[in-house]
Amino acid sequence: MASLSEILTSIRQRLDRKEELREQILPLARQLIRESAALIKNAHRKEWNEAQNRRKVLIEAVSDLKVKLAQAPDLWFAGFVQDALKEVAEACIVYALLRDEPVPSPEDLGIDDAPYLNGLLEAMGELRRATLDAIRSEDLSTAEKFLAIMDEVYFEAMTFDQADAVTQGARRRTDALRAILERTRSDITLAYQYRKLSNLLPALGEVTETENELLP
Template identity: 40%
Template sequence: MSYQKNNLSIIINQSIENINEIHLGRESALANCRKSIQKSSSSIRASHRNQFDEALTLANESKESLEKAKEALKKFHLNINTVFFLDTEKEFCEAMLVYSFLSESNIPTPEDLQVTVSSYLKGLAEASSELRRTSLDSIRKSNYELADKYLGIMNEVTDLLETIDFPEAVTGGLRRTTDQLRSVVERTRGDVTLSLDRKKLENQLENLKETLKNS
């Protein structure tokens, strides 16, 4: 009995050591995921300011933290498909795709970014939602053509994402994200259409004033 008790003590102590290592690995992954998300958010803000060199630098720093998180999870055989890691991947994809849309660079593939397809597609949907801000900013600057251009991109992305018809368990909730994007697109369409109609009316009134002035 004493022999069994000693064996159990050894097993428990070793188990505690293993669990502690797993805990430290998970904490390291979480810390790097938080850092990656912060860099992704900063990259998106830089893209909106047209500071594209800074945006790309921040996105690359986000990728570095994401890779560190992945290594921390793999080292202890933890599941890299855990929710917090996939959310971080999605944020990184969003940052890279916002950069690509606004800087008019080539759009990277999931393979280019070394991410899961579901993270990429959800990041694409959220990057498209970010274009609403750019479209509205263009309206405020009276650049209606640019506003309409970004609305067109948003609409095209939504149409493409809606062709993906698989269970939510496979796509990681893509349908819900696409539905949210469709709502953003429709609101943006209403804003752009209203602005274009108002601009058209202003032009007609201006032409009428000129006609009356010259008559």
């Protein structure tokens, strides 16, 4: 049987190795966050070739990260790693939605359910941005399509009633999505009303000209 000193020495050595691994993983997690933000920017700008390459690199990086953490699986669930995975999920979902491709699953991305769910909810904020771009381009059919997706995500997310410790704060993000959804619905409604008014203006102008001609 090992002595107390030997037990503590073994623990110290294992924790030292884990700390070294954590220090190696931190910059990788930050890089995932930066690359995810860049992927979202590429998607909004319709830079599809660059976006596709970046998406592939991100998914491979997540897989590599999981391999690196196989010897310390508890670090996979550390806050900074889960946050990075959430950002990857958000970016890949935004890419798929704006490219009109099937939305990747958690298994496709190699990401656990909770960070995936939160990434999906945060992706709806980017979808609102795309909706506003569509409204400015007078592409109301695309705006309606994005609104329908936001609607579906919100009502499905409402059914998740697990504790925050399990969903990593999904309830809070669902509540925030409700406000985003209502603002977006209002923006689209106003855009339709503006279109109707714009269509009526030429006819009103013709009526006014006719009335002026009839005046003595």
